[in-house]
Amino acid sequence: WKKQLLTLTPYQPGKSIDSVKKQYGLETIVKLASNENPFGCSDKVLERIKNYSESLALYPDGRAGELRETLANMLGIPNDRLIFGNGSDELIRIISRALLYPGANTVMASPTFPQYRHNAVLEGAEVREVELVDGKHDLQGMLDAVDENTNVIWICSPNNPTGTYIPDEELQSFLEQVPGNILVVIDEAYYEYVTAADFHDSLSITDKFPNVIALRTFSKIYGLASLRVGYGIADPSIIKVLEPAREPFNANSFGQQAAKAALSDQEFVARCREINRKGLEMFYQFCETHGLPYYQSQGNFILINFRMDANKVFQSMLERGFIVRSGALLGFPQCVRVTVGSESQVAALLKELEAFL
Numbered sequence: 236w237k238k239q240l241l242t243l244t245p246y247q248p249g250k251s252i253d254s255v256k257k258q259y260g261l262e263t264i265v266k267l268a269s270n271e272n273p274f275g276c277s278d279k280v281l282e283r284i285k286n287y288s289e290s291l292a293l294y295p296d297g298r299a300g301e302l303r304e305t306l307a308n309m310l311g312i313p314n315d316r317l318i319f320g321n322g323s324d325e326l327i328r329i330i331s332r333a334l335l336y337p338g339a340n341t342v343m344a345s346p347t348f349p350q351y352r353h354n355a356v357l358e359g360a361e362v363r364e365v366e367l368v369d370g371k372h373d374l375q376g377m378l379d380a381v382d383e384n385t386n387v388i389w390i391c392s393p394n395n396p397t398g399t400y401i402p403d404e405e406l407q408s409f410l411e412q413v414p415g416n417i418l419v420v421i422d423e424a425y426y427e428y429v430t431a432a433d434f435h436d437s438l439s440i441t442d443k444f445p446n447v448i449a450l451r452t453f454s455k456i457y458g459l460a461s462l463r464v465g466y467g468i469a470d471p472s473i474i475k476v477l478e479p480a481r482e483p484f485n486a487n488s489f490g491q492q493a494a495k496a497a498l499s500d501q502e503f504v505a506r507c508r509e510i511n512r513k514g515l516e517m518f519y520q521f522c523e524t525h526g527l528p529y530y531q532s533q534g535n536f537i538l539i540n541f542r543m544d545a546n547k548v549f550q551s552m553l554e555r556g557f558i559v560r561s562g563a564l565l566g567f568p569q570c571v572r573v574t575v576g577s578e579s580q581v582a583a584l585l586k587e588l589e590a591f592l
């Protein structure tokens with residue numbers, strides 16, 4: 236099974252601002268490639284980090300005790316229903332490490348967030364990918380792919396890169412049909428951006444279905460991608476199974492403090508969500524005007540079909556100072572995924588796209 240490893244390529248991040256500046260001799264670059272928050276993080280986080288004086292020589296709290304208490308209180312759940320990761324990326328790895336191995340299989344949508352597949356291959360498990368239908372998870376197809384060797388099912392809602400989501404009723408009816416010995420991971424990295432009224436409530440879902448874990452992150456709306464903090468919400472029996480696969484000091488001290496401060500500023504979160512919604516509307520309007528197919532998004536990004544080689548659009552935008560994500564790397568060779576920036580960034584990008592088309 237190690238042969239499978241040779242089919243993997245290391246994660247290819249978007250180009251960095253500095254490298255594009257140098258390459259094209261541009262002064263201003265706008266990066267809209269990695270679904271980061273264009274407004275950074277809350278001032279409360281910056282204040283907390285500035286005043287953080289604990290010794291760098293000490294290991295962080297491996298249990299993330301303070302952050303755990305704060306988050307558990309905020310969510311209104313017992314603190315043993317949480318697990319913290321070095322980003323939700325690490326939680327994906329922990330789940331894979333704990334539950335996948337040669338002989339087991341795992342079911343996921345395609346295209347979706349690539350780290351589910353990547354980690355499953357690393358563990359030697361068989362990957363069963365079920366094509367999206369109209370950009371959405373084919374839940375029946377995913378159920379059909381399940382057999383007695385299936386250990387984990389991955390659901391990404393809102394899905395990266397399409398931005399589509401699974402309405403609560405559909406999700407619950409799916410969960411009712413999944414055998415209880417299979418772990419269902421619901422990756423909600425973009426949860427705080429969601430405005431759909433029929434989006435599921437992970438707290439009641441993980442209560443009702445003890446075989447479900449919801450993953451969230453401080454990297455997106457909270458604007459802390461560089462500090463690497465993510466968390467999972469699940470029944471304590473699931474957390475217990477996963478904990479041994481976690482690195483003992485996975486979430487660093489700065490990240491824990493920053494995340495705690497970030498939670499205390501829900502106004503910032505609400506503001507970002509609202510601006511994001513307006514930015515998405517600007518993109519929708521643009522797509523309608525130009526007859527470009529797109530998916531309605533519940534995330535902070537939009538996948539637009541330019542009906543041409545996506546790399547062409549990517550390259551042209553790069554030369555104009557905008558780093559976007561070519562769909563060629565995401566399973567959509569004619570689409571480009573763009574992070575919703577600030578209103579002025581979106582307006583400037585749309586102007587360039589207009590000129591390009």
Ligand code: PMP
Nearest residue numbers: 322323324348395424452454465
């Ligand atoms: N899940 C999804 C769907 C994502 O898009 C991302 C980030 N691109 C992650 C997980 C990982 O985020 P992080 O490790 O920063 O929490």
